[in-house]
Amino acid sequence: MARYAEAVCKLCRREGQKLFLKGERCYGEKCGVVKKAYAPGQHGKGRKKNSEYGLQLRAKQSTRRFYGILENQFRKYYELAEKKKGKSGEILLALIESRFDNIIYRLGFASSRTQARQMVLHGHFFINNSKVNIPSCLLKPSDIVSLSEKSKSNSNIKDIISSNESRPVPRWLEVDRERLEGKMLAIPEREDIDFEVEETLIVELYSK
Helix, strand or coil, X not given: CCCCCCCCHHHHHHHCCCCCCCHHHXXXXXXXXXXXXXXXXXXXXXXCCCCHHHHHHHHHHHXXXXXXXXXXXXXXXXHHHHHCCCCHHHHHHHHHHCEHHHHHHHCCCCCCHHHHHHHHHCCCEEECCEECCCCCCECCCCCEEEECHHHHCCHHHHHHHHHCCCCCCCCXXXXXXXXXXXXXXXXXXXXXXXXXXXXXXXXXXXXC
């Protein structure tokens, strides 16, 4: 599986906002955006005037990086969203939010989407009592996510889940921390998505 392997803090600095790619580190003073509030590179501190295309590109790149999705897969989500009835940008975000790895993160079972992706790949989670190790799997309302019995006794996983208990769970999900399982209640709506992005810019970019 292809993945980004460079320093992820540079991605946040390039987009000028926290993408929460390193879990707890992103909430403290060690966060790259806090320490260096400018883009990486020799000319990072210089003033840059974004063109219309530049604004569209940044909207797409920041969203793609926020969710940890590579370009080809992101475009496929857009093409799928475009075929559905409704606003393509909002449908795109709803599709991405419905990814298995994102839901594991949203439920508080992982400290970052990267960590959630790794846990899924290692077979720690089930969907409707069936083991699934595909992070990009799209869930639908009524689907139940659960931690495998073997993983429930893993001290590292228990520590991860315990450290994320205070993180709020979105209203379109339901979590049972005693049974270590969660349920997708509904398709997320635009107001449920806490990432600051103008999805219309992404639609404009791909519509060219």
